[in-house]
Amino acid sequence: MGEAVRLRQHVVMTAGDIRRAVRRIAHEIIERNRGVRDVVLVGMRTRGVPLARRLGEAVREFEGEDVPVGALDISLYRDDLPHLGLRPRLYRSDIPADIDGKRVVLVDDVLFTGRTIRAALDALMDYGRPSQVQLAVLVDRGHRELPIRPDYVGKNIPTSRREEVQVRLQEVDGQDEVVILRMEEPVEGED
């Protein structure tokens, strides 16, 4: 009797959309920083890391220059753990050499409340003193709880809080796509 909650999913970005968004953001990073001198890309675990690598490859293709790419695990900096329950699996952070005086572009898949970015900023500052920190995200889904805004956005996707945005990437999930998952309340009378 209609007890089961149904999960509806629809694709909001295809593999082609993701590829084009990454290449556009790479151009924007180059434009805004007038080249990529002193630029360091830091991907946030898990899916920010392959995105940062892809941005790095696109930058090299456009500018012929290598940009250092790092990985940041922010589990040790989160303030929402008591609400989440289980500790996330911890991975090793890998920040390229020295970020003092560098322009660090933080890369993440989805920007939501901003709390993860707040934690990432804390973590980053423990590694050094960048001259500037910029934020690149593939999807901005709104609902910010902190004064944080992205500098580069792949796609703005207005969502309700009951929806979930999932970014799937080849390197982690075996395919490229962005989907919205929506729980549907069982409707009275419907089977």
Add this chain to the structure above:
Amino acid sequence: MRERTEPRGPGAGLREPAQGWRRRHLLDLDELSAAEIELVLETAEAMQEVLGRDVPRVPALRGVTVVNLFYEPSTRTRASFELAAKALSADVVNIAAEASSVKKGESLLDTVRTLQALGAQVLVMRHWQSGAPYLVARHTQMSVINAGDGWHAHPSQALLDIYTMRRHLGDLKGRQVVIVGDIAHSRVARSNVWGLTKLGVQVVLCAPPTLLPPGLLPGRPTDEPSPFPPVTVETDLARALEGADVVMALRLQRERMEAGLLPSLREYIRLYQVNEERLALARPGALVMHPGPMNEGVEISPGAARSAQAVIEEQVANGVAVRMALLYLLTQEGGSRA
């Protein structure tokens, strides 16, 4: 003579690999699965990165109070847990039993209840009596970490030993680890046997018959229940060292001689000291380990302790990362009682 003992008793054999960490206490390694041990080692890798920074401190355990309750003297273990807790921004309280109400006759459980009432969430505990942390774990809401109980177990030491081996040797499956010395009275040896055998390591225990646990004595009927998972027992050090990837020497306590377990120190040194000539019998580059504190010139020669193969100081340094991993994993919410 070489003999194999069969796995017996509770905890023998591999359990189902855990999906993640679901434990509130760490009492010994016999209860952990290989997957859980791997999770600790991987988490310790991430902690090692934190310790390599200019300011080795992260806010993960802010607001958490860790109590070190030590009923036995300890320098490195207590300091190691304290540094680990501080690197995670926890508050640390150190209690040495001699200087506390324990002297006034407060019972172990009273002390534990008091500490819990004061708001501690993690109890790192060392006790001379085997099993004491198990008793405490049954009567408290705190997470209990066994930092050594009697002759029974010292799981964080075994984990840091395993972590150190892994950093040098990679996958440990099929490797051979020789533990030499006073096996009978060694909680370090016991916990290492559990942890290493779960990871597929072939463990060789080498000691004079008087320093082997009764159940492991060579020539003993094999239907007797064994306190250990399968290990090889060897009383001849030269034979034990054949093909060894790791040689771990254990501290020889002076009391053992007074208790009549050893005829003389000279004889022990002659037959069981880990020295440079004997190391040549192991695999080239075999790691030399010691849980500390060392009696140089007794169970290990100064030359062996300072050789390029020795990783004894690294063991101490790695201990902080491993204990950070334990504190991080054990303080998560919603862990089931284990």
